[in-house]
Every structure is written in C-alpha cells, then in structure tokens.
Amino acid sequence: MKAAADIIAAVATAPGRGGIGVVRVSGYDLRPLMAGILGSKPKPRIATRSVFLAADASQIDNGIALYFPGPASFTGEDVLELQGHGGPVVLGMLLRRCLQLGARLAEPGEFTRRAFLNDKMDLAQAEAVADLIEAASERAVRSAQRSLSGEFSAQVSSLARGIIDLRMLVEAMLDFPEEEIDFLDRERVLSQLASLLAAVAGLLAKARQGSILRKGLKVVLAGLPNVGKSSLLNSLVGADLAIVSPIPGTTRDSVRETIDLEGVRLEIVDTAGLRETNDVVESLGIERSWREFGEADVIVLVCDARSGLTKETRQILAQAPPRLARIVVFNKIDIEGIAASTGQADGFSEVWLSAKTTEGLQGLRDALLRVAGMEVLEEDVFLARERHVSALLAAQTSLQAAEGEFPRPELFAEELRRAHTQLDSIIGKFSADELLGEIFARFCIGK
Numbered sequence: 001m002k003a004a005a006d007i008i009a010a011v012a013t014a015p016g017r018g019g020i021g022v023v024r025v026s027g028y029d030l031r032p033l034m035a036g037i038l039g040s041k042p043k044p045r046i047a048t049r050s051v052f053l054a055a056d057a058s059q060i061d062n063g064i065a066l067y068f069p070g071p072a073s074f075t076g077e078d079v080l081e082l083q084g085h086g087g088p089v090v091l092g093m094l095l096r097r098c099l100q101l102g103a104r105l106a107e108p109g110e111f112t113r114r115a116f117l118n119d120k121m122d123l124a125q126a127e128a129v130a131d132l133i134e135a136a137s138e139r140a141v142r143s144a145q146r147s148l149s150g151e152f153s154a155q156v157s158s159l160a161r162g163i164i165d166l167r168m169l170v171e172a173m174l175d176f177p178e179e180e181i182d183f184l185d186r187e188r189v190l191s192q193l194a195s196l197l198a199a200v201a202g203l204l205a206k207a208r209q210g211s212i213l214r215k216g217l218k219v220v221l222a223g224l225p226n227v228g229k230s231s232l233l234n235s236l237v238g239a240d241l242a243i244v245s246p247i248p249g250t251t252r253d254s255v256r257e258t259i260d261l262e263g264v265r266l267e268i269v270d271t272a273g274l275r276e277t278n279d280v281v282e283s284l285g286i287e288r289s290w291r292e293f294g295e296a297d298v299i300v301l302v303c304d305a306r307s308g309l310t311k312e313t314r315q316i317l318a319q320a321p322p323r324l325a326r327i328v329v330f331n332k333i334d335i336e337g338i339a340a341s342t343g344q345a346d347g348f349s350e351v352w353l354s355a356k357t358t359e360g361l362q363g364l365r366d367a368l369l370r371v372a373g374m375e376v377l378e379e380d381v382f383l384a385r386e387r388h389v390s391a392l393l394a395a396q397t398s399l400q401a402a403e404g405e406f407p408r409p410e411l412f413a414e415e416l417r418r419a420h421t422q423l424d425s426i427i428g429k430f431s432a433d434e435l436l437g438e439i440f441a442r443f444c445i446g447k
Helices: 031-038 088-100 110-117 123-134 138-149 151-175 183-215 229-237 280-295 311-319 361-371 386-404 409-427 433-441
Strands: 008-011 018-027 048-053 059-068 078-086 217-223 255-261 264-270 298-304 325-331 341-345 348-352
Touching: 008 088, 008 110, 018 088, 018 110, 031 048, 031 059, 031 078, 031 088, 048 078, 048 088, 059 088, 078 088, 110 123, 110 433, 123 138, 123 151, 123 409, 123 433, 138 151, 138 183, 151 183, 151 386, 151 409, 183 264, 183 386, 217 229, 217 311, 217 361, 229 255, 229 264, 229 298, 229 325, 229 361, 255 361, 264 361, 298 311, 298 361, 311 325, 325 361, 341 361, 348 361, 386 409
Parallel strands: 217 264, 217 298, 298 325, 325 348
Antiparallel strands: 008 018, 018 078, 048 059, 059 078, 255 264, 341 348
C-alpha cells in the first residue's frame, strides 16, 4: 500500500518565535517546487545556503535547504526541509509559497503516516514518534527511543514467527489426517506452545510497564472529611495547593496536580470528603468525587490513624469500582506517636504516615510504584499503548485457549491463527483505515 502521490507541506517547528523555523515538504517529484522556491535543485543530503523566493522572485527569507531524494528519506518520498528564521509570519509566507507551487497543507501526522505506508517503519514505530515527542520523563524518552528503534517490533515479530512455525506443524497434521500424530510430535507442539505463552507473558509485562510510563496513573485521594487528604496532596506535590483547615467540608471541588515519581507520571486528585450532608455545594463536590473514582487507576483511602478503618471508611472501599487498586493510608501518626510502617491486609496496601511531618511518606510513594508495577523497572521496557496491551492480552488468551483445544486440531489451529492476527495488528500488517486515521490524527502537524 502506497501513500498518496500529491505533495504535502507544513511548518514542522512549534508555534511561536524561535531562532530557527522549519518548513517540511514531501512528495514523489519536488523538482518544480524546488525550482520555484530555490531557483535550482540543491545537492542531495548537503546543507545548502539558499535564498527562498516569492512568486515575483523577491526574497521571502534566506536559510538552509536540505534535500533528501526518495526512497532514502523519512517518508520514502522526496523530502525538502527549508530552515529559515523562526518567526510565525515569515514561516507562514514560506508555507504559502509552497502551496502556490502545488503542495497542499499536510494533515496531522501525515508525514509519519506516509513513512508507514511506504514501509519505512511499522505502525508501532510510527506511534513511538509521537510518544517520543510527548514523553513526560527521561524514562519515557528512553523507552520511546527503544520502540522507535524497532526493539518492540522485533520482539512482536519473533513471537509471530514462533506461532507461524507452530501453525505449520499443526496444519500439516490437518492436511494429512490419515497419519497418526506420534508422541514426540505431540510433545514438541506442547513444548513450543509453552515457550510462546512464556514469551507473551514477558512481553505483556513490559508492555504494561511501558503503557504506564506513557500515560501515567490517576490517583484519587478519598476519605471522610478532615482526615488529612489535602495535607497529603500538599506533601506529595511539595507545595501548598489545597486549602488545609480543621473545619470538615473545606474541600468542595477536586484539586489535582501532576507529579513525576521516579519516571512515572501521577495525576493526584484530592476529592471532597465523603459524608452525608445537606449542604448543596458540598453535595455537588461529593458527587464529583464519586465520578473521579470511575476514571481513576488507584484509590488512596485516607483514614485517621487514631480511629483506623471505621464502618464508614470500609463502605467507601466497598463502593469503589472493583478494578481500582487500593491503598489505605493511616494519617496523623505524629499525634499518637505511632511509628511509620507499611503492610498488606485484606487485599490492599497499608501505609502509616504523617502528612504534616512527611514521616512515612516514602512508604506511600513505594506503594504507588508497586501498584504501577514499577518497583523494579526493567531497563529494556519500551513505550506501549493501550491497543498494544489489548492485542497482547488477546493473543495470550488465544494461546491459552489453544492449549485446551489440543485434542481438536481444527480448533487448535484456529486459536493459533487468532493469536497471530493480534500480533500482526500491533505492527500494522493488518490495520483498518479507521485505526490509522485515529492514530495519526493525534500527531502534531508537520510530523
């Protein structure tokens, strides 16, 4: 599948003023455009000092022209980069001149989409381009670089090849039904299937870590009024964002802040205290608190260490969505002189701390990292998206189903085919136009 034959152009640098601005052009024949704007074709892959010309041959700007003939270019087509002064007006004039010469304005992500359609990169690598630009931490940058270099794709392709080998064995059995499947063949098939399941599980663990690195975790602080949720938010963020008061019901609306916890982006949301109230405004705040739970990944239930888990706080835990990871924080240990500690109980983590003095706060940070699966971050993690995780989960499910269908070769082969299709969808061998449109629409223009 090839990209469209028309020429596209866009400003490739961020909006605003800067020392340098870049206009990028891509198409299968840029000679007329280069003649119109540069007067001649520059030498390939050599930075050439040039005057950028208007239609009347007057000067728009002067700068550097870089020409990359296809297919040895980012998009696989002829690519021209015009590097001029980084003012929005001059870049706009330069872009309009490209449009006058036959180009059209590129859509978001269209340069990278053309690179994918022209087999310069697979879909996972194309997505890594956007993820690298949007990376919110150094760990995320390194992980996105690994995906962009093709490490993730290579592991997915290796798994797919393993499934192909297994399918060949099984389908050969189906092609020759009169032949008996001897014990050694049976053992070989089951051994290969076990190896594939182990490989998928390892890849899935890395993908989940990479997905969290990419999008972060949403952490909701919940609890009864006046247990110290706002103080805990302030301690985690290291700034006085939320109003702290001994008066119950002070927090009427959600207060949120994003922090970086050892490379993991956490969106911390302080919600209104959950209680029965006749105050209309406070009731609205409590209603919003429950809505926040529906969008969260983790609930941190804050309790007063002096009263512990009461009937009311246990009810909050029971009403929270089952999918949420749960951490129970016993705050205000400084008042009773209780030592900071951590533990596990009833399926959730316990942390004893003081938001006021920050004693024990590291225990909460460690608990959040454990929930994220990041207490031990593998060095070879790659940035992954939810669709990658979903596809790997589906492939794992099909392989597990295949194991149960071994006595029925036709069903066994069908489950292997499904797993293979899921893996191919990650790197884009089989991708619907709607999926491609959704992926590339989120890119910035000019990339």
